[in-house]
Amino acid sequence: MITFNEALKTVKHATKKLEKEHIELSKCLNRVLAEDVVSTISIPPFNKSAMDGFACRQTDLAETLEILETIPAGTPPTKVIGKNQCSRIMTGAMVPEGADCVVMVEKSEIVDPNHVRFTDTKTKTNICIKGEDIQENDVVLKKGTRIKAQHISVLAEIGCAKPLVYQRVKVGVIATGSELVEPHETPGSTQIRNVNSWQLLAQLEKIGITANYYGIVADSKETTKEVIAKCIEENDMLLITGGVSVGEYDHIPQILKELEFNIWFHTLSVKPGKHTVFATRQGKYVFAMPGNPVSSFVQFELLGKALVFRLMGHDYKPAIVRLPISCDYKRKRTDRLEFIPVRLNANNQVIPVSYNGSAHINAFTQADGIMAIPREVDEYTEGEFVHVRQI
Structure with missing residues (x-):
């Protein structure tokens, strides 16, 4: 034994x-990466606006500014921002050269079709800097990662359309x-x-x-x-x-x-x-x-x-939480490590589920996890911390 x-x-x-294979993103969920994934680009790939507004220079916020152009997302700017100038910009669009901030549209007043002034002269930059999320050549996902939905979004973003995974x-x-x-x-x-x-x-x-x-x-x-x-x-x-x-x-x-x-x-x-x-x-x-x-x-x-x-190449680590037990608990035999079904209440306490033995699966329909009781431990007192593996 x-x-x-x-x-x-x-x-x-x-x-x-098992052996390795390249597969499409649509089939990647729950598969395991067989190599590190290295980004070939920076994310974002350029300085982009974090919101709809006006791209301008912070030193000009108190002035009435000339509107040079409108920059939609996906279209590069054609004008350089100079003194007392700005460009209307959309969320995700490339910030034009010369601008060091974006003033949100809610803090602006249109003076005429070609000019704008701001109602607040204090603003964050509101610019997502090139590479602030991912730098080119960064290892974004490690070998052995079990692919979840959030990992697929990163793979898609860096253009890794067919990652190498274990079969x-x-x-x-x-x-x-x-x-x-x-x-x-x-x-x-x-x-x-x-x-x-x-x-x-x-x-x-x-x-x-x-x-x-x-x-x-x-x-x-x-x-x-x-x-x-x-x-x-x-x-x-x-x-x-x-x-x-x-x-x-x-x-x-x-x-x-x-x-x-x-x-x-x-x-x-x-x-x-x-x-x-x-x-x-x-x-x-x-x-x-x-x-x-x-x-x-x-x-x-x-x-x-x-x-x-x-x-499949993954070192599985179950979700185990350490929480206080809600009541006194005793058991008769202590010669084996034992797992019993438990519930977690709204106060993050562990409640043992009434359980009559290994043939009685119905108790597990009420369980959020299984509590580990080590060998030689015969009782817990209310408030004592225990380990629960979530199921």
Whole structure:
């Protein structure tokens, strides 16, 4: 049995990044940059007006100024600003030579069609200076960055239309268990509906991965082995739920050994999800989790995500907040690191959600995150700070 931190280090150590490819911006969301992105231009590329107004010299603000021209955005100025002169200018337009400020239109009075005076002789420059956001040759995004919407805007602005990224990981998902039926089916008296696969498919979709679903596999070692072999052939990574404990029908560890996988770990000092398997074979990866839905949900959040992103070149760091707990909390056993569902209230306090064990997924519908309770800690008092991983 290994600790969570040891398991996380193992996942990162045993995982190799996928190949690289250039892709269009429209397909970049949630992909990971495979190289630093260097800007070939300065942003803004010229001194531009921050607002509609009049471009002039600060020394002339108290005078009546001659209006030389109107400068729309996208059209270069044709006149140089001299003494007691100005040009009408639009937001985003290039500031003409000779001007060192822009007076907003709200602080102006038109004297006649060719002259203007200002109602306030104090003003900010209201000019966006060339390169004040990005300088030419700046590294604007680092290798390993997971691309979000705000990153796409920067890529577009500097003209990086086809960034180099790591390939998207191909993930297969299967559920094991003769007791399972699909959500649209009516379960028999000893059956239950398959929750885990649909939960995992949604968790993957949330991070930009559309997985291949291979359905439910009955508790037959031969059939399970055939399906796993097929999934491994067609994907980079396989997620399995069920069949990983020590029961008579828990065949997954033995099957993986027969398929010549190296099993890095099989049991974790973590609750929920003690029986979790990570195995590799020549660029193929298997992450197998318990059949209880809370266990599989939590273990994918803890380790599955790290594995997916590692393959795509990203060092995943979950959002973890440190906040006070709203009440006293006690637990009976302290031999494992435990994660429980919690809510966050309007006062930024942590409220434990009533929770009856790893088969009871309904508690997680009320949760904003999972609170980590370290080994050997048996209680928290109201107001004590705890760590919550947002989900």
